[in-house]
Amino acid sequence: MKSAFPLAAGVSLMLALTACGGSSNSNNASSSVVASVASSIASSAVAVVSSAPAEEVVSSHSSESSASSSLVSSQSSSSSLSSSSALSSSSISSRAVSSAVLVISSQASSMSSATPASSSEASSSVESSEASSELASSSSDASSEAASSSSAAGTANGWALVWSDEFDSADIDRSKWENEVNCWGGGNGEFQCYTDDPKNSFVDNGILNLVAHREHNCGPATNQEDPNYNPNDVSVCKPYSSARLRTRGMADWKYGRMEIRAKLPFGKGLWPAIWALPSQTVYGAWPHSGEIDILEIFAPGHSDFGPENEVHGTLHYGFSWPWNQYSGAGYTPPANVWEEFHTYSVEWEEGEIRWYLDDHHFATQTSAGWFTYYWGGQQRGYQVGSGAQPFDELFHIVLNVAVGASFLPEPEPSGVFPQAMEVDFVRVYQCANDPLTGKGCATIGDQATEVVGHAPPADVRAEMSLFRDGVETLQLEDKDGAPVTEILTPGFYPDAGTVVSNPAYADGDQTLWDIQFNGAGSAFLTSTNGLHFGDNLHSRVKNLGEMKFDLRVLSIDAGAGLRIKLDSGWPNLSFHEIDVPPTGEWSEVSVRFYTMEGNDGEAWRPTADYTHIVNPFLIEPIRGNAHIQLNNIRIVCLADVNGGCDINPIPEAVNLTETFDVFNDDVDALWDFGLGIWQTAGPHVVTAVVDADEPARGKVVDVQFTSAAQNGIVFFQSTTPYNATALQAGTLSFDINVLDYGSNTGGLVVKADCVNPCSSGDIPIGRVGENGWETITVPVADLVAGGLDLSKIDTPFVLLPLWGQQQGVHLQLDNIRWTLP
Template sequence: MRKLSLAMLPLILTGLAACGGGSSTTDVGSPSSSSISSSSISSTSSASSQSLNENWALVWSDEFEGESIDTNKWSFEVNCTGGGNNELQCYTPREENAYLDNGFLHIVAREESYQGPGEWDDSPSYDPNDTSVQRDYTSARLRTKGKGDFKYGRMEIRAKLPQGQGIWPAFWMLPTDNVYGGWPRSGEIDVLEAVNTNAAGGNEVHGTLHYGSAWPGNQYSGTSYVPPADVWQEFHTYAVEWSEGEIHWFVDDVHYATQTSDGWYTYYTSDSGAGYQLGEGAAPFDQNFHLIVNLAVGGNWPQDPDDTTSFPQTLLVDYVRVYQCALDPETGAGCSDLLDSQIERLPGFPAPDIKSFSLYRDGDTTLTLETPSSDTLRSLTPGYYESNAGNLVVDPAFNTGSDTVWSAEFSGAANIFLSADQSSEEDGLASGVNLSQFAQTGQIAFDLLVEEKSGDAQFLVKVDSGWPAVSQKEIEPSVGEWTRVVVRLSELQANNIEPGQVDLNSVVNPFVLELAAGTAKIKINNIAYECLGDCAPQAILAGQSSTIETPHTVFDDAINVNWDFGIGIYQTAANHVSTSIVEASDNARGQVIDVQFGNAGGSGIAFIQSTSPKDMSVFSGGRLVFDVQVLDYGLASQVAIRVDCVHPCSSGDIELGMVGSDGWQTVEVPINDLVNGGLDLSRVNTPLVISPTWEAQANVHLQLDNIRYIAP
């Protein structure tokens, strides 16, 4: 149930699963009173789906007919972590939050103060007796991990859903063993989710997959469905049919969505030393998953309950069942006969390309850098350093007879490196290289032949922004054969000699190989940086800095070079938001930023952003100042702004009311207000985000000018 909050994010967001955690528990009986009387529900229970063909074999089920929850099938997760979605509940194993009555599982969300663990139950530091976190709601989350783990099949739940603003029930699946790494690289299958039913969410339910690479490179895709009968009034059966490379969603055996492995992927690491790699076949949805049923309160997706939300709220479950296809249990294929041929498969997110950027190949030492207008070639300079004269004999263009390689013979501590620390021949570009886009999925790869080495030889791969801003990783190469060495940038450790670590925004030496101890004789070739998807080494623009000094103007006729991403938008409907820089009607004002919101259904934001975060600590206690005029407020009742520091780090929304409605108005926002909302001034990547009233933006037209930060 990890979700993107549309109202919170400029580019990519995500949250996490509904709150986790756990502790040991005994069977739980029903409490003395219920929020839903048994007489009102007894007639609604039903037997299994009559539509399934005989090839589906029932392999696991809970009909909830006993006196207490079967802890041979279910475990309680117990914590107050907020699920990674900023949810408001503590999950407990108490009777008040989960019990059986009259053949139904009741999961009850209550408004009450409660204290519990602040760690997930699977965390090594989890303490079931921890009471460090206090929240204002309680609920329950049950899972079958280690007790019911399945690869392929039909998973279904028959349930009546709770209702109200801020209410979030779910039936979903997580991998039992994170074969491809932590969330979402090993996948997540959401069979059923509903938020704010009988409120802003109407009667809509959702089916979704989560996958991709580690946050913030995670992806999700899915769709929604509106049953003909209200989900809070009637029981419905929610199911997925999952086979190798294919997942289908159903409500009451109505097929409403399909996703296939063409539209999902995992980008993960293994213990093989091969670095990041794309999963093959149906990965990550080719492993055992377990079931989860829970009721969350609040969070990034539904937002908080309001005065219209009544408590307690109950998720009422008739049964949970798992079938497997007897025709081909290995692939799970061949049993689905409820499919609607008119349903088009969801496109999802196919695996991006793994990009490679060469630094050294057969003696060539050039690197392609991305600039705002075009790509440029930057010549790299091979160099070396030796702690004592005579420690190194080096040839960066050694001819082996078949190719050209870099050879080095170490008789003591020394290193070889490729330097980008030189002025570009192109106007407007500075020396060095910006590698910030490699921080999450990037790696250095090269071919290494260790012809001989002493027993105490210690090799380090380093990336250098100028001493002591250096990070490193020790490698242990084999001897006597060419080996492909891969070092993930996320593995690099801080300088162990003097305090410091590399600043990927401004790299002087993108490749350093050091022999810190011992002796060795080596050859190197095919040095490259690799990354996934929309990433590249970037040129550093003249005047660009990772530290912003005062005074600072973000926009005045043009966008400051430090905010090199420029103007961006996020929108929930195509063509809803448009931006441009136009000549102001007041000629003395010059150029202004013009933002228009369409009349089609949808919501969105406009923002200014940098491709790398900036340190704006100097503005602590100062002000964000800008001019705004709103030519047309349309249906909106206000404008809100925020400042982001690499999602999910943000100031949160600052509501401004109907500013600029009578012409140009200067707005001042105290930086302390932004910091108190959660802004980290040391890593600001989005100095201004602006949005009219969410879901009421039709025909809004506004303009911005003179955006600036002022120190105290």
């Protein structure tokens, strides 16, 4: 689902990773939020929320992506379209369904034969043991009340019912719903494993129950859409189990009214949600293809994360994470959402989405406030979407109860479990007045909040030319605006026999770079002093940029390919294998930086360091030989406010000549990247700045390493390197208190870095701090002996438990500083 950002109170940030998506963040990056509270409406409150745009820049560019003409895709049998008792069947027959309006593929028989679920597997005896005894009593009372409450808007204004589940059968209808099974964490560091165990999801007395339990559970490390997904994988374990159901692959819709009647769970750390995701990521992985949050609430009944009864409706769209956009509104109904059933709805038409709670229209957003910036392929490169994109494709419904997240605290030990989201019905309508656009059936309230959102960026591109009819000389500016000339030099490896490179090849009125690869090797453009593409998380080049060049393949071995690389010094490089264009023809090739893979020459696959690029362009053949020609090699991105790509000289190191703090009650301002983590997979490293048990000590850094299967580190970093040669004879010191060593027997390691891959190497310090606070001192000379370059320190402190022995380690840090002798 959702997001890896810390959130301001009351803000929706459902960073749901789509079917093909996945993101892992390596530091506690924050996203600023605008929140305003509208006037009281019928004893309710509405709050507008919106993510701060990475850079608002703007226009639209037409997409050649074809919009699906089908409005409904269903693989369930036609019986799934039957009317509920609360709705007249004539509302279906009167909608004048045609093949252009409603497409139904009946595959019920084949799906049922392949579906392992059966009534015996989800038997009432299993459900009635723990879950039913604690939950079913409320379901029983609520069933008659909820079932009798049908949305008036659902049958008014020309809305026609096209799909529903009233949960009248004994078990979950497997022709309509799929359980997701994984312990992935949703990209947000969530604390639950999603299971298909009947105790986590079942039907009782006409109510679907999605139940979170406090229990140790292990399962797959990835979601079902990951090509490496293994249903038998049990490598990740979590302290909670829960359920997440979806209609993907069975039913999805383009435009219409989605209506869900539900009662939500109660408790700190709970995160129930009702939402919709694109079934096909036409515009790319999350968030490029969009997300519609119909309902979500953080810690219902608790005010430590915003108003305790405020629900949120939100859209996600825009750039790649962490530059992604989101916007929406909060609404507080008169009755608590965990005490009563409420009906949560969206009406979705071309270019407009509206949110409702019990038919109260509380928010509207139009396409003027959303956009997508998506990858159009190797030939077209990045495109700025237009019109209703990305909310113009088929979406499916998702129901789930998450527990905790990187920005949401875990439930308290005294919290009551199990906790359930109870769902009375799910209904989908489409507008009979104009099924193709969904327009003409709107239910409009006169006090709904207009969500502004984020306007599409101007489609203005900035370029930095590296080679155009010859090698370019770059004209840059330093941080003070002074001009800096950066020389690029063409090079090749290994020798003139294996690689024959001519960067001044004359071809009519053009000067080309002609390269003959007679074996394994590479050709590249080297920067004399290096280039700074921004920090590794928020780089404009990385997030919004692409490498473009003209390529003519004169010859290439059968089965051979070509790789493009970005290189910051071995082993820190990133690559992408391009589709080889037709031989003998000139083709413009685009390669996006964002999806470049890490170096496959190393087991841990390090990537290019965007703060210190040595070779901004490198090309090499793989699996054979090739003869190619190149021209017009350039870096292209959406222009920033200054009309550029934010490519600069590597900043000169600032001199540090006195004792300096890294952390003392807070991260020192020198280390502007702040407190960060890196982990092989998440969630594993959990950090927080907390009050020490000893009041006189003030604030300390609390660090927990949670997983047996993962490894990670905690560090402090600056986006600018510092020259600390004056502290050559000094010491690195810090206070440490280890609350629990968990599975660790080999102790801890510290180190310091000098713009990756430059590092001191590991300095073992053993099992320190076992008996309370202890001060550790490491001579700077030891760091230098391990390889630290004091002239360019950017990471003055790194700590980790011994690799492979990290589960259960819980420690606190204080008074981290470098001291002059």
